[in-house]
Amino acid sequence: MPPLVGIPRGLLYYHYGDVWCDFLRRLGAEPVVSPPTTQAVIAAGGRIDEVCLPVKAFFGHAAALTARTDFIFMPRVVSVAAGHYSCPKIIGLPDIMRAAFPGSPPLIAPTVNLREGRRSLYRAAAAVGEALGRSPLASVYAWQRAWRLRRRPEEAACLAPAGKPSVILAGHPYILYDRLLSMDAAGKLAACGAAVVAADRADPRAADKAAAALPKNIFWHYCRTLAGAALAFLAASPPPAGVVLLTSFACGPDSLVGELLRRQAERRGVPFLLLTFDEHTAEAGVTTRLEAFTDMLLRRRLP
Amino acid sequence: MIVTFPHLGPLHIVLKALLTGLGAQVLPPPPTGRAALELGARYSPETACLPFKTTLGNFIQALEAGADTILTCGGEGPCRLGYYAAVQRELLRDLGYSFDMVVVEPNIASVWQALRRLTATGGWRRAPGAFRLAGAKLAALDAIERAACLARPRAADCVDAARQQAVAAIDAATGPAAAAEAAAAFRRRLAALPGQDGPEPLAVGLAGEIYVMLENYVNNDLVRLLGRMGVAVRPTMLLGDYVRTHILRDSAACRRDRAVQALAAPYLGHYVGGHGVKSIGQAVAMERSGCDGLVHVFPFTCMPEVIAKNILPGVSDRTGIPVLSLAFDEQTGAAGTMTRLEAFVDLLAYRRKKLAGG
Numbered sequence: 304m305p306p307l308v309g310i311p312r313g314l315l316y317y318h319y320g321d322v323w324c325d326f327l328r329r330l331g332a333e334p335v336v337s338p339p340t341t342q343a344v345i346a347a348g349g350r351i352d353e354v355c356l357p358v359k360a361f362f363g364h365a366a367a368l369t370a371r372t373d374f375i376f377m378p379r380v381v382s383v384a385a386g387h388y389s390c391p392k393i394i395g396l397p398d399i400m401r402a403a404f405p406g407s408p409p410l411i412a413p414t415v416n417l418r419e420g421r422r423s424l425y426r427a428a429a430a431v432g433e434a435l436g437r438s439p440l441a442s443v444y445a446w447q448r449a450w451r452l453r454r455r456p457e458e459a460a461c462l463a464p465a466g467k468p469s470v471i472l473a474g475h476p477y478i479l480y481d482r483l484l485s486m487d488a489a490g491k492l493a494a495c496g497a498a499v500v501a502a503d504r505a506d507p508r509a510a511d512k513a514a515a516a517l518p519k520n521i522f523w524h525y526c527r528t529l530a531g532a533a534l535a536f537l538a539a540s541p542p543p544a545g546v547v548l549l550t551s552f553a554c555g556p557d558s559l560v561g562e563l564l565r566r567q568a569e570r571r572g573v574p575f576l577l578l579t580f581d582e583h584t585a586e587a588g589v590t591t592r593l594e595a596f597t598d599m600l601l602r603r604r605l606p
Numbered sequence: 607m608i609v610t611f612p613h614l615g616p617l618h619i620v621l622k623a624l625l626t627g628l629g630a631q632v633l634p635p636p637p638t639g640r641a642a643l644e645l646g647a648r649y650s651p652e653t654a655c656l657p658f659k660t661t662l663g664n665f666i667q668a669l670e671a672g673a674d675t676i677l678t679c680g681g682e683g684p685c686r687l688g689y690y691a692a693v694q695r696e697l698l699r700d701l702g703y704s705f706d707m708v709v710v711e712p713n714i715a716s717v718w719q720a721l722r723r724l725t726a727t728g729g730w731r732r733a734p735g736a737f738r739l740a741g742a743k744l745a746a747l748d749a750i751e752r753a754a755c756l757a758r759p760r761a762a763d764c765v766d767a768a769r770q771q772a773v774a775a776i777d778a779a780t781g782p783a784a785a786a787e788a789a790a791a792f793r794r795r796l797a798a799l800p801g802q803d804g805p806e807p808l809a810v811g812l813a814g815e816i817y818v819m820l821e822n823y824v825n826n827d828l829v830r831l832l833g834r835m836g837v838a839v840r841p842t843m844l845l846g847d848y849v850r851t852h853i854l855r856d857s858a859a860c861r862r863d864r865a866v867q868a869l870a871a872p873y874l875g876h877y878v879g880g881h882g883v884k885s886i887g888q889a890v891a892m893e894r895s896g897c898d899g900l901v902h903v904f905p906f907t908c909m910p911e912v913i914a915k916n917i918l919p920g921v922s923d924r925t926g927i928p929v930l931s932l933a934f935d936e937q938t939g940a941a942g943t944m945t946r947l948e949a950f951v952d953l954l955a956y957r958r959k960k961l962a963g964g
Contacts, residue, residue, distance in 0.1 A: 353912045353933065379876055388684035391878040395913035398874045402920040414876060519692035522683035555686050555909040558653040559693045566696055579653070 305333040306435060308411065309368030309375045312337045313361030314393060317476035318525070319453075323376060326428075326449035330435045330442060335372050337364040340483040345582055351403055355551040356484060356581050357477045358392050365400060369407040374434065375400070378427065381416035387524035388418075390556055409434075466498070468600040473502035473533040473564070474549030475525060475557075484580060485549055486589045492547065495597035500543070505532035513538060517563070526556040533564055537571055544600045545574045547593075552581035574599065607631060607706075609724060610668035611677040612661035613638045615820030615845050616747045619777045620740050621677070627736020629726030633673045635664035638823045642667055647936045649697055655686055656905035656935050657817040660824060662694050669703045677724065680711040685879035685910055712852075742782030746789035747773065748846035755841060757796045758833025759807035766830065768795045808954050811892035813842045813885045814903040815911050818934050820845060825903055825934060826943040832901070835951045840897060842866075842888045843881070866891055873917050882910030886917055893927035898954045900927055901947075906935035928954060 308327050310316060316323070316336070324334040337344075340360050348363030368375055377397050380389050388394075397412035411434045413427035425443045432442025470492055478484050479501060492499045514521060514531030521527035536543055546568050550557040561577060568575040576596045578589060608631045611621055618634040625632045635642065642663030649666070650659040665676055676698075681688025691709045698705065710720045725733070754769045775788035810832060818825050819841065829839050850859035863884070870887035877883055885902055892900050902918060904911030915931045922929045930950045932943065 351916055353907065353915060381876060386682075388682075388879075391684045391880075391882065391909040391913060394684065394876055395874065395878045395882070395917075398876075399913060399916045402873065402917040405920075517692075518695075519680070519689065522688060552653060553907040553912075554653070555655070555907060556689075558651050558655075558907075559658075559686060559689045562651040562654075562693055563696065566700070 305331055306373040307335050307371070308332045308435075309365070309372035309408070310334055310336045311361050311364035311368060311375070311377070312339065313364045313481075314357055314396075314477050315378075315380055315389075317480055322449050322453050325452050326431070326446055327376065327435075329445035329449060330432055330437050332374075332435050334376070335368065337367045340364070340481050342483075345483075349582065351399060353553065354392055355553040357475065357481075357551055358396075359582065360481070360484060361396070361477075362400070362403065365407070366404060369404060372408055374409055374411050375407060376411045376431075378431075379412050379414045381414060382418040383415065383524055384417055386418070386520065386522065387527065388522050389525065390523055390554075411435075468497055468544030468597070468604060470497040470499055470597070470600070471502050471533060471536045471543045471546045472499050472549070473529055473546060475529060475554075476503060478549050478551060478580065479503075484551070486580070486584070486586050488547065488549055488578065488589065488593065491590055491593045492597065495594050496601065497545075497597045500536070502529065502532040502536060505535040509535040509538075521556075521560060523556040523560075526560050530560050530564060534567060537567055537573060542571055542573050544603070545576065545596060547576045547578060547596065549578050549580065552579050574603075607675050607724075608633050608673045609675045609677055609708075610635055610665065610673035612664050613821065614817060615822075616744075616751075616773070617845060619747060619773070620744045620845070622777075623743050624736050624740035625677075625724060627729075627732055627739055628721070628724060629729035629732065630724045633668055633671060635668040635671075635673075638664060638821055640823075643823075643936055649701065651693075653907060654693075655908055656824060657821075658686070658690055658694070659936060660821070661690070662697065665694065665698060666701070666703075669698070669705055673705070675706045675708060675724075677708045677710070677720065680709045680716070682712065683879065685908075687880070738782050739779075739785070742785040743776050743779065744846045744849060746776050746779075746785040748844045749789045750776075750792045751844055752841065753793055753796055755829060755833065755839040757799065758830065759836045759838050760801040760804070761799050762830070762834045764799060765796065765833070768792055808837045808898045808951065808958065809840060809896070810837050810951075810954070811840045811842055811888060811897045811900045812903070813881075813888035813892075813900055814914075815881055815905060815908050816843055816848055818903045818905055819843060825932075826938065826940045828901070828903065828932075828943060828947065831944060831947055832951070835948065837951055837954075840892070842884070842892075873921055874913070878910045878913050880908065880910035882914045885911060885914040886921055889918060889921045889927055889929055890925055893925040897927065898958055899950065900929045901950070902929055902931040904931075904933055906933040906938075908933075928957065 327334040344363035345360050347366040348359035351359055351362050379397050381394050382388050397410050411431055413430035415427045416423045428442045428446035429439035472489055489499050510531035513534035514527045548561055565575045610633050622632050638660050642660050645666045646659035646663030650662055678691050680691055695707050708720045708723055710716055750772045754765050758765045772788050772792035776785050779785040832839050850856040851863045866887035867883050869890040870883045874883050874886050889900050918929045
């Protein structure tokens with residue numbers, strides 16, 4: 304029977320989940336991804352203090368896996384590019400896990416720090432293999448094969464030329480694509496009559512260029528990607544009708560980068576809506592604000 | 607060119623000595639207080655951390671008073687501090703201020719550039735003297751702060767009055783010898799205080815994020831409050847420690863720093879920015895050095911310290927040292943801090959009695 308390796312459905316799962324599952328399978332393990340977020344999951348993660356909602360949800364997912372898996376896969380992703388960092392909370396995940404859930408199955412928590420070069424990635428792959436009884440060479444090979452599976456972003460999206468007002472929906476994928484955390488903001492916007500374009504569908508090269516043009520490099524990798532994508536859309540011609548940024552309360556990087564985005568949007572005359580989520584956010588409030596925002600966008604188009 | 611900079615404990619005394627020595631005209635902001643906090647909070651992003659808001663308030667007050675150049679720090683993450691300057695510059699520009707911002711990034715080329723921009727013509731000849739004077743003042747300020755923290759339980763009022771005089775004397779000192787003498791005189795005054803041979807007061811370590819540890823307005827004057835409750839405070843990081851460890855990279859200070867971080871390894875296995883790892887290491891170190899407890903302070907939503915906060919209860923369970931974590935933001939009330947400190951100190955006193963078998 305292959306060892307069951309739990310993968311919490313949260314945070315970087317939304318970036319690398321497919322690759323991780325394939326990688327673990329190639330090493331002879333059976334990945335078990337926790338089911339989609341529910342209120343119970345968020346409540347279970349609530350024992351972690353003062354962190355943002357996605358981190359609480361992440362630990363709720365991890366808690367759901369403790370009883371039925373042999374290992375929990377929780378890599379410590381320090382950095383995925385030279386000069387960049389992940390958010391500190393992502394760096395500290397395995398330590399918080401050990402402190403808050405002492406009864407959990409052993410963690411597979413290799414450190415990935417590409418500030419130290421690519422060897423860190425191979426060492427991490429080998430460490431996962433070691434925990435599952437595979438040789439370093441086989442593990443690195445498995446990683447290389449799995450990485451090829453990485454979901455290529457669909458073809459870069461374009462803004463709708465006419466018709467509905469196009470709204471750029473920006474936010475970390477772990478909020479954007481978690482229907483409970485984001486309260487299905489994308490669906491709500493579409494229902495209000497907007498053509499929703501997720502910011503992560505920007506052309507990656509244009510996004511990188513837009514981020515590099517900022518006076519100060521955003522050193523949080525995932526925030527830089529997010530900001531670059533939103534800025535690339537803002538620089539498009541014609542610009543989008545509006546920008547909605549989904550963030551969570553107590554998100555450190557977003558608190559500053561969101562402010563930069565707001566200023567950039569306003570300078571270009573593009574309306575900007577910031578929606579901040581935490582466990583007390585009420586769905587009716589989100590609906591009202593999105594409705595008001597799209598109403599305003601529609602009125603702006605009237606002659 | 608009139609230079610200003612953010613407050614960080616006694617930093618203004620040291621920077622004033624250094625920059626004036628280099629021939630720059632200096633205008634420190636008024637001490638961080640309610641006005642700075644309110645101004646900063648009004649114009650900052652809502653969920654930015656507290657130091658962002660108060661230092662923005664410092665800048666606004668200084669620019670209003672006539673400063674035209676801001677000296678501040680950059681950084682490379684992952685703590686938010688590294689991105690402060692980029693956002694604060696935009697905010698201040700949009701508020702209509704015109705100013706130069708000199709951002710010191712953590713590399714030698716950037717430090718050199720900043721010094722060149724701030725040094726007046728001919729200032730270089732006086733540079734060695736300016737650095738010596740600033741260094742002497744920094745050492746003297748650290749010395750009196752440490753001594754005051756330990757002596758306060760015996761005679762808080764006398765200590766505070768003497769400390770204020772000593773700080774003023776250090777600020778006014780024109781040579782390294784005068785600064786050192788002010789610190790020595792302060793220690794002599796403490797030695798003459800009564801009550802030397804009373805029972806050993808409770809000892810509490812202070813760890814966490816450096817800005818909140820050093821800015822007394824922001825932390826509700828926590829060190830003095832503890833002193834008045836009869837507790838000797840052991841600060842784990844004063845301004846001089848920070849400068850020696852992170853800027854001068856003095857080998858003895860770095861060694862001590864590494865030793866503390868090593869103590870954290872079983873609990874927190876990687877650098878998480880800021881002082882998160884050290885807060886954990888200091889909890890272990892304080893327990894070993896016989897401290898009765900640890901107070902851990904940080905700005906609300908501070909990313910590195912929030913990680914430490916979630917790990918500290920486990921450290922406390924394993925080592926036995928009681929830990930009180932306190933988050934500060936613009937909503938923090940003095941009475942709330944006071945109540946929690948009183949409860950914590952009561953608990954420590956009870957625990958000491960129990961450990962002594964009483």
